[in-house]
Amino acid sequence: AQSVAQPEDQVNVAEGNPLTVKCTYSVSGNPYLFWYVQYPNRGLQFLLKYITGDNLVKGSYGFEAEFNKSQTSFHLKKPSALVSDSALYFCAVRDTGDDKIIFGKGTRLHILP
Amino acid sequence: DAGVIQSPRHEVTEMGQEVTLRCKPISGHNSLFWYRQTMMRGLELLIYFNNNVPIDDSGMPEDRFSAKMPNASFSTLKIQPSEPRDSAVYFCASITGLNTEAFFGQGTRLTVV
Numbered sequence: 001a002q003s004v005a006q007p008e009d010q011v012n013v014a015e016g017n018p019l020t021v022k023c024t025y026s027v028s029g030n031p032y033l034f035w036y037v038q039y040p041n042r043g044l045q046f047l048l049k050y051i052t053g054d055n056l057v058k059g060s061y062g063f064e065a066e067f068n069k070s071q072t073s074f075h076l077k078k079p080s081a082l083v084s085d086s087a088l089y090f091c092a093v094r095d096t097g098d099d100k101i102i103f104g105k106g107t108r109l110h111i112l113p
Numbered sequence: 114d115a116g117v118i119q120s121p122r123h124e125v126t127e128m129g130q131e132v133t134l135r136c137k138p139i140s141g142h143n144s145l146f147w148y149r150q151t152m153m154r155g156l157e158l159l160i161y162f163n164n165n166v167p168i169d170d171s172g173m174p175e176d177r178f179s180a181k182m183p184n185a186s187f188s189t190l191k192i193q194p195s196e197p198r199d200s201a202v203y204f205c206a207s208i209t210g211l212n213t214e215a216f217f218g219q220g221t222r223l224t225v226v
Contacts, residue, residue, distance in 0.1 A: 034214055043117075043204060043217040044156075051212050090156060092215075099144055099163055101206075101215055105155030 002027045002095045006104035013081045014112050021076040021107045023091030032094040033074040034101070035065055037087045044090060050074060061085070081111045119205050119218035126225055131193040134221045137186055138207030146215060147180055147190050148204040156204070162188065195225045 003026045013019045025031055032051055036044040048059025055067040065076045074091060091104040118137040126132050138145050146161040160170040162182045170180070177196070182188040192199055202222050206215040 032212065036217075043219045044206075046214040046216070049214050099161060099168060100158060101146065101208075102158060103148070103156040 002031070002093050002098065002100070002102050004091050004093050004102055004104035006089075006091055006107045008107050009105075010108045010110065012110045012112060015083055016080050019076075019078050019081045019085070019109065019111070021089050021091075021109060023074045023076065023104060024072050025074060025091070025093040026072065027093060027095040029096040029098075031074075032096070033065070033067060034092040034094075035059065035063070035074075035076050036090045036092065036103075038090065038106070039087050047076070047089075083111045083113050085109060086111045117205055117207055117216050117218035119203075119221050121221060122219060123222045124224070126195055126223075128196055128225055129194045130225075131191065132195045132199075132223060132225075134190040134203050134205075134223070136188045136190070136205030136218060138188070138205070139209075139216055140186065142207035142209045142216070143185075144208045145182060145188050146206045146208075147188070148206065150202040150204060150220070159190070192223075195223075197225045200224050 005024045034049045035047040038044050047063050048057050050057045050067045058064045063078050067074050088106045088108050090106050092101050094101045120135045144163045147159040149157045159172045160180045165182045180190045202220045204217050204220045206217045208215045
């Protein structure tokens with residue numbers, strides 16, 4: 001069965017600095033990987049996905065993520081953080097041949113002005 | 114398209130009462146997921162449907178929980194009888210294919226007192 005780990009409950013970054021939110025996964029086949037963001041009292045919004053191809057994926061709001069098969073990781077990155085990036089971020093995985101989408105527990109990102 | 118529509122947005126009920134949460138997926142999407150979000154457990158997959166058929170309900174916590182999808186445009190999640198520990202935000206999501214991201218509704222915040 002697939003699983004996702006987000007090892008950090010919270011990440012604090014100063015505005016303007018680069019940010020990284022970590023995600024590792026476990027699947028039996030090939031992974032489809034996703035990042036979502038959740039603002040207070042809202043649903044989850046899709047940021048980006050890795051299906052196949054280039055390991056560096058670019059998404060919404062300047063975010064990007066790098067798929068690393070050997071380390072089974074899919075860390076979310078942004079070169080320069082904004083205060084408005086403060087939110088709850090979820091990593092998710094789907095195993096090929098399985099419809100289920102499993103989410104990590106989420107990482108709360110605080111961007112400090 | 115209006116996106117995934119969930120109702121009600123908020124529900125407060127007394128312990129022991131029946132609760133029914135509703136979801137209208139995006140038209141043309143063939144898979145539907147029900148998730149529960151709590152601080153302690155994060156985002157848990159409860160059940161998912163493919164072409165209106167329940168595929169995996171292993172995440173449903175107890176027999177008090179049941180879900181149906183009578184047609185491609187409507188699904189319900191029922192809790193009977195409800196208990197205070199069922200208090201959470203319940204999300205519905207739909208997708209159109211294996212390579213695509215899930216689209217989430219705004220969620221139903223359930224409070225059982």
